[in-house]
Amino acid sequence: MDSVNHFSKSPEGTLVQQAPLSRSDFGTDFRWGVATAAYQIEGAVNEDGRGDCIWDIFAKKKGKIKNGDNAQTACDFYHQYEKDLLLVKELGFTYFRFSISWSRILPSGFGAVNEKGIAFYNRLIDQCIALGLVPWITLYHWDLPQSLEELGGWTNRQIVDWFSEYAAICATAFGDRVKNWIILNEPMAVAGLGYTTGLHAPGKKGIWNFLPAVHHLALCQAAGGRKVRALVPGAFIGTSVSCSYVYAESGSAADIRAAKRADAVMNKLFVEPALGLGYPVQDFPFLSNLNRYMREGDLDKLTFDFDFLGVQNYFSVVVKHSWLAPVVWLKEVPAKLRNVPVTSMGWEVDADGMYRILKQYAAYEGIKEIIVSESGAAFEDHYLNGEVADPERRQYFEDYLAAILKAKNEGVKVNGYLAWTLMDNFEWAEGYAARFGLIFVDFETQQRTIKESGLWFRSFLNA
Secondary structure (H helix, E strand, O other): OOOOOOEEEOOOOOEEEOOOOOHHHHOOOOEEEEEOOHHHHOOOOOOOOOOOEHHHHHOOOOOOOHHHOOOOOOOOHHHHHHHHHHHHHHHOOOEEEEEOOHHHHOOOOOOOOOHHHHHHHHHHHHHHHHOOOEEEEEEEOOOOEHHHHOOOHHHOOOHHHHHHHHHHHHHHHHOOOOOEEEEEEOHHHHHHHHHOEOOOOOOOEOHHHHHHHHHHHHHHHHHHHHHHHHHOOOOEEEEEEEEOOEEEOOOOHHHHHHHHHHHHHHHHOOOOOOOOOOOOOOOOHHHHHHHHHOOOOHHHHOOOOOOEEEEEEOOOEEEEEOOOOOOOOEEEOOHHHOOOOEOOOOOEOOHHHHHHHHHHHHOOOOOOOEEEEEOOOOOOOOEEOOEEOOHHHHHHHHHHHHHHHHHHHOOOOEEEEEEEOOEOOOOHHHOOOOOOOOEEEEOOOOEEEEOHHHHHHHHHHHO
16 A cells, blocks of 8 residues: 555554644635434434334344444433534534434425424524534435335335435425535445345345345435425535445455455445446446336436535455355455454554545546545543543544545545544444544433544644
């Protein structure tokens, strides 16, 4: 790997920061924010008319969530948002990314609107503006209404109409004050973890669930963009993708082909259709099976002229060819077996991978601008004497920001960074075991404590 600006290689091969970063390095127009998701922080799952979502049901199933955790209370953000927004302000961020709970707006997924749900997000938006924070809405962050899942969820093509209705309601209700929009959060994770491996809600398994879910998510990605464009004057619209720079384990032809297949699924599957390039079947011929779900005019319906691409890179991936994995014919080489730095979740810490994936996306002619819409790491955090020391996370942010700056200085139009996440929360199948926050949360008392990494951001952003 090439080293990035602000780094040299240590004898062990890791990246070592040499020069301190400065906010001014990124320019005056660079957007600094923090990202959250409704289901992970809000709680109040049975309050004010909210309907069940797929994660409410999934969490009740034995063995699905680590330690049997659930998000009934989570961070109690629904009741404590005013205090939490003050913390966002204290840390020096300007943008606050949050998602709308579809089932809080439309308890049945479509039809009757829950006005109390609308009122909550109006209060949240108004409080952001009062504090000088710019609200940034994500329309869908994984919490599909359970009533829609019972009708097939993302495998049912009718979801394009349901999602379009939901997007129109949100754009109409909030678009007078909110101009920054993300349509979908990591659709590949929805299709892969929720409808193929079953590790996430709704827990479906099978490649033949994956294919229709992919196509309908991609259609909704564009349809949602069109709704927001039509209803929100001056909107800045994007969608976010989970992405990992893919390395082949060796230079063998088989490993290189395996890396191309992995790259097609992980990094191209929802980007290229939006750009009018269709699905990346040339790199992964199996994806031609998506044609069975295509209807006349779908190629055009998949396209949308997004203002930005939201890049969410947490780790890199090394793969090799494997005859033991039908369909994909590849195997990931786990980070722990490669003697590289990892987080508490076993994810590789590879700032150079962030640099490389930004360069990869910048090569697309149709991508106008890139926002790093999520970036962060889980480590073992401990509250001690009123403080939470997390030097590994602080170093992670410094290293990844230096990698982003290198790409920016080389002409990549990356113009924002939204840290994941404001505070420790319900981390999906990991429950409360994985802590990503800049703020430590005691989930029994709901006490918040700014971690060392949060204090670093406060110093960095206020310098």
